[in-house]
Amino acid sequence: MSAPISTKNRPPFDPLLCQIADYVCDYSIASDEAFATARYCLLDTLGCGLLALKYPACTKLLGPVVPGTVVPNGARVPGTKHVLDPIAAAFNIGTIIRWLDFNDTWLAAEWGHPSDNLGAILAVADFMSRSKARPYTVRDMLTAMIKAHEIQGVLALENSFNRVGLDHVLLVRIASTAVATQLLGGTREQIINAVSNAWVDGGALRTYRHAPNTGSRKSWAAGDATARAVQHALMALKGEMGYPTALSAKTWGFSDVLFKGNPLKLARPFASYVMEHVLFKISFPAEFHAQTAVEAAFKLHAQVKNRLDDIDRVEMFTHESAIRIIDKKGPLNNPADRDHCLQYMAAIGLIYGALTADHYEDEVAGDPRIDTLRAKMVVKEEPRYSREYLEPDKRSIANAIQIFFKDGSKTDKVEMEYPVGHRRRRKEGIPLLVEKFIMNAETCFSPKRVAAIRALFEDAGRLDKMPAHEFAEYFVAEA
Secondary structure (H helix, E strand, C coil), X not given: CCCCCCCCCCCCCCHHHHHXXXXXXXXXXXCHHHHXXXXXXXXXXXXXXXXXXXXXXXXXXXXXXXXXXXXCCCEECCCCXXXXXXXXXXXXXXXXXXXXXXXXXXXXXXXXXXXXXHHHHHHXXXXXXXXXXXXXXHHHHHHHHXXXXXXXXXXXXXXXXXXXXXXXXXXXXXXXXXXXXXXXXXXXXXHHHHHHHHHHCCCCECHHHCCCXXXXXXXXXXXXXXXXXXXXXXXXXXXXXXXXXXXXXXXXXXXXXXXXXXXXXXXXXXXXXXXXXCECCCCCCCCHHHHHHHHHHHHXXXXXXXXXXXXXXXXXEECHHHHHHHCCCCCCCCHHHHCCCHHHHHHXXXXXXXXXXXXXXXXXXXXXXXXXXXXCEEEEECHHHXXXXXXXXXXXXXXXXXXXXXXXXXXXXXXXXXXXXXXXXXXXXXXXXXXHHHHHHCCCXXXXXXXXXXXXXXXXXXXXXXXXXXXXXXXXXXX
């Protein structure tokens, strides 16, 4: 019979758990660029959520877990009349934000969508402000966003969870747990306890992101992660214990069980790097590794739209990550499959000269020209693109397309290295980002409401000082 294990003399908490908590509790964000970018990120992310409400596959998942539940001082879900507890609200908000794959992203050894964390941040800040337990302002929300972006993004720089089969929403759960616990009034110790439990959860499999199982779970996975984060935070505030070596424990810790024994690395100190460098999806909802491919396809549209039958082959040059994730041949079974297929997205751009969420639906996918064109596509890795994708001073996401016709003629090779949402194209991209929000919001709100929201965001001082619950009211569904 084995001896009982004593919990009286536990080891110190893993350094990474402490670094996350210290950053959330003590680090002061001094970057004006980070706050300015965060305001645009907040605007854009909410717009993505409003657009998602057009799609019944999304809205059927929304609302309380138990219909008819009444929550005093509950959090609001943008674009709806739902008033929910913060766990359910986080799921709802995280789901609409992520549904169309149109919110900002981050590409590194691991990738993901840092604004997914707004599901937890908005739900908790709104709930706490309404209950008067802690009246937060939008500035507080922006600070939490910058910190959540940083935790998720810096952990992604050198730790690749997808290469061991885990979904990147793992990092949404970690980042959201940390900032949600702080917003709920948690201490440093409670943040460490909550985050250790978030790591102990392990990670969702990437099964639903890859053929032959690609499906809609990838659109609500972030909502699930933020809801779980808020639950961990609330439990920590009740005094639930943490696990000191959740990451490093021999045999039973995260690294040994799920990360092939490799320790987790922190590539750089936490600051505001990720928000400053975040990648916006501005022009179209498409998996980010394909954004420049679609831009290249748009440039070629006029030359090929009337010569589709004359095309012999389409050569596409891309980077290693794109080949590994979105190079797909054969049948595509649903919108989630199509918006993660490099060839499908490029074909839509070449044929239509446009790409919207509707182009992933069955009605458009039935156009026989799409699969005919896909069959003529040859995807090749360009080693320079793969190298520069990982270079910190470049972080390009390059693609190129060249079309060859049956008569021997060909187009120029159109190369796009940086998408319009890249930091290197901020000056060009921000006005387009605002236009994107207006178009998305007008699918849900009257022009008068949209104009009021736009005016609010144009007055940074007023926006920053606004109580979180008053801000949320701007996004409640109109009568």
